[in-house]
């Protein structure tokens with residue numbers, strides 16, 4: 001009888017341990033991704049929510065500061081978009097209705113560079129969520145101008161490898177897309193106090209570019225905010241998930257797709273980013289981007305990295321990566 005009781009206890013005990021382990025494993029193995037358009041993402045696991053370049057306002061802005069490659073999709077606004085039109089000299093305004101509806105939590109926000117399609121909604125989102133923001137000196141100078149507290153800001157230049165409570169983060173020096181048929185170059189940076197809020201759209205300067213290598217509990221994610229990278233900075237990282245920049249400007253680069261897939265060790269999961277037309281609201285047609293950017297990229301992945309799976313993200317529709 002005593003034996004039986006002991007055995008039962010052991011079985012019960014081990015059952016609970018196993019169930020817990022299974023649950024823990026389930027939670028840890030899954031990352032949930034949500035695409036905001038442009039280079040904007042929400043990535044979360046059971047313990048943390050990280051936003052990347054969240055730009056949700058998608059202003060109707062028909063101008064660009066650089067001469068685009070003739071093969072590029074022109075900055076195209078839509079005639080059936082009845083929102084206000086903006087010029088580059090207008091003050092930036094966040095669409096707070098759209099942001100409130102689609103963002104409810106953020107622990108950290110990572111910023112690749114300071115152009116408006118990456119940074120301009122972050123002052124509002126950082127205040128709303130209390131998230132900590134990581135970015136360049138220019139990014140931080142702009143956020144300080146908007147009144148974000150010093151304690152919530154981390155200034156980085158690339159090369160840092162930080163341990164946080166639920167993830168670690170390697171910051172990678174990077175370079176901006178080769179816009180304007182490779183003539184794009186902007187070395188301007190802001191230091192604290194150089195700029196006053198609110199900024200005009202054109203005052204969101206690049207201010208140097210970064211990439212991020214995020215180590216979650218069970219996944220390593222490499223993020224891109226441009227169609228460019230410093231190859232030697234990616235050597236040996238081996239992400240299992242790659243957010244790959246696949247806008248038209250990548251065709252300016254020497255064997256962009258091949259070099260990117262090879263240096264990242266042919267990631268198991270590849271998710272195209274910065275491929276949509278972010279000058280139209282959510283719900284508008286994005287088939288041109290899928291046809292001209294994503295489909296050719298998928299063909300290349302099949303050829304160069306046949307074991308990789310490419311996920312085509314839809315705006316605001318969360319999906320799991322196990």
Ligand SMILES: [Zn+2]
Pocket residue numbers: 113115176206
């Ligand atoms: Zn940019």
